[in-house]
Amino acid sequence: MPGVSRPAGGPGLPQVRRVVSEIPGPRSRELLARQRGLVPAGVGAALPVFVEAAGGGVIVDVDGNSFIDFGSGIAVTTVGNSARAVAKRAAAQLRRFTHTCFLVNPYESYLDVCEKLNELAPIPGERRTVLVNSGAEAVENAVKIARSATGRPGVVVFDHAFHGRTLLTMSLTAKNTPYKQGFGPFAPEVHRAPMAYPYRWPTGPERCAEEAASALADLLDRQVGADNVAAVLIEPIQGEGGFVVPAPGFLGRVAEICRGRGILLIVDEVQSGIARTGRMFACEHEGVRPDLITTAKGLAGGLPLGAVTGRAELMDAVPAGGLGGTFSGNPVACEAALGVFEEIETHGLVDRAREIGDIMLAFLGGLARRCPAVGDVRGRGAMVAVELVEPAGDRLPDPGLAARVARRCHEDGLLVLTAGSYGNVLRFLPPLSITDALLEEGLSVLAEAVGKETDVAVA
Numbered sequence: 001m002p003g004v005s006r007p008a009g010g011p012g013l014p015q016v017r018r019v020v021s022e023i024p025g026p027r028s029r030e031l032l033a034r035q036r037g038l039v040p041a042g043v044g045a046a047l048p049v050f051v052e053a054a055g056g057g058v059i060v061d062v063d064g065n066s067f068i069d070f071g072s073g074i075a076v077t078t079v080g081n082s083a084r085a086v087a088k089r090a091a092a093q094l095r096r097f098t099h100t101c102f103l104v105n106p107y108e109s110y111l112d113v114c115e116k117l118n119e120l121a122p123i124p125g126e127r128r129t130v131l132v133n134s135g136a137e138a139v140e141n142a143v144k145i146a147r148s149a150t151g152r153p154g155v156v157v158f159d160h161a162f163h164g165r166t167l168l169t170m171s172l173t174a175k176n177t178p179y180k181q182g183f184g185p186f187a188p189e190v191h192r193a194p195m196a197y198p199y200r201w202p203t204g205p206e207r208c209a210e211e212a213a214s215a216l217a218d219l220l221d222r223q224v225g226a227d228n229v230a231a232v233l234i235e236p237i238q239g240e241g242g243f244v245v246p247a248p249g250f251l252g253r254v255a256e257i258c259r260g261r262g263i264l265l266i267v268d269e270v271q272s273g274i275a276r277t278g279r280m281f282a283c284e285h286e287g288v289r290p291d292l293i294t295t296a297k298g299l300a301g302g303l304p305l306g307a308v309t310g311r312a313e314l315m316d317a318v319p320a321g322g323l324g325g326t327f328s329g330n331p332v333a334c335e336a337a338l339g340v341f342e343e344i345e346t347h348g349l350v351d352r353a354r355e356i357g358d359i360m361l362a363f364l365g366g367l368a369r370r371c372p373a374v375g376d377v378r379g380r381g382a383m384v385a386v387e388l389v390e391p392a393g394d395r396l397p398d399p400g401l402a403a404r405v406a407r408r409c410h411e412d413g414l415l416v417l418t419a420g421s422y423g424n425v426l427r428f429l430p431p432l433s434i435t436d437a438l439l440e441e442g443l444s445v446l447a448e449a450v451g452k453e454t455d456v457a458v459a
């Protein structure tokens, strides 16, 4: 807004939902027109309003609309957008130096982040961490480390998996459109097993964990040959695939299957990690102790930082020069990550994620009982989703309904994201800094949108 002073972001931003224009508003539409001449069409936006400020539980756009944030920049601003400790530490680092390259001159904050991750990661024995720039880069490096440590080439991944957009990680990703279409040929030595997806398991949720585990063992032993497999790579709660929480016991069975065959278990916690699910790492809910863990999204409050944390003897298998990169473990991003850990500790955010989950699951469970189009409600902590289906009872995915509900929420001042292999999942990832009042208001906006789009009285 020309002539109007720009609001400061952070936790001091008024925590209100306010819609003052069409969505997107006139100023955002101007900027979108500008974007079309500057940025390729392949870069899309879930809610194309241009942001002016954000903090606590809201995002304020250039037209003065204030949205309740159920997206956290895709599980990134878990501690809030420009949380105090993050902003303070990053700003102080900007005044000291912006970069030296850790491969040229190291600095201490890199070590502090690694020490924190090594201490927190539920990995057996001594641990090491390497820092990178993104989730995809973390997954790529985890695979490099696993191959180097085992001398084996193969990687086994799962249906509905998402691991990134680079050549290797899109090869590991399940969904073709939009992630893979036209981008082949893909990286070799990637094998896919069925995911223990309780809601869609053909013989029902009770048999899901055991049958999916058998299918994995069969793939390893009879199709690929366990000796050819470096690692099994799994998201402990799938992200882009639709917040699929594996059937109870499945992750433990996967860990056992790997252990018995000299295969490493890599848990991709890029979306689910760093307090998001009510534990520091989502695999802790199932008591699983992997060999390697990847993190990124929530790690540095929005500054680009990813990490691989793993058993020391595996991590040390790669010779000097084999890991790292120009920007990897940037000092400003490292300070931001230390700010994230500080925010989590001082505000008890792991417990807060659990509270948010309890509120969301109770509310959405009630919505599902009244509304047959809400086929499944699932998730852990502040990582919760609903799967929308045709009401006839045969669980046919309804991506059109998900898109309409999302659009209606956006127009009513609630940012929600869609997900899922069938595009029929609405996912909710509020920042842990959101107030109960805003969280409940956001859920009411959602229920109203579902009610209006399905002609069911839900209020």
Ligand SMILES: *Cc1c(COP(=O)(O)O)cnc(C)c1O
Residues within 6 Å of the ligand: 134, 135, 136, 137, 139, 162, 163, 164, 165, 235, 239, 240, 268, 269, 270, 271, 272, 296, 297
């Ligand atoms: C987002 C995501 C990635 C990729 O992270 P980028 O930072 O976008 O490269 C990898 N794995 C999972 C589980 C993710 O959710």
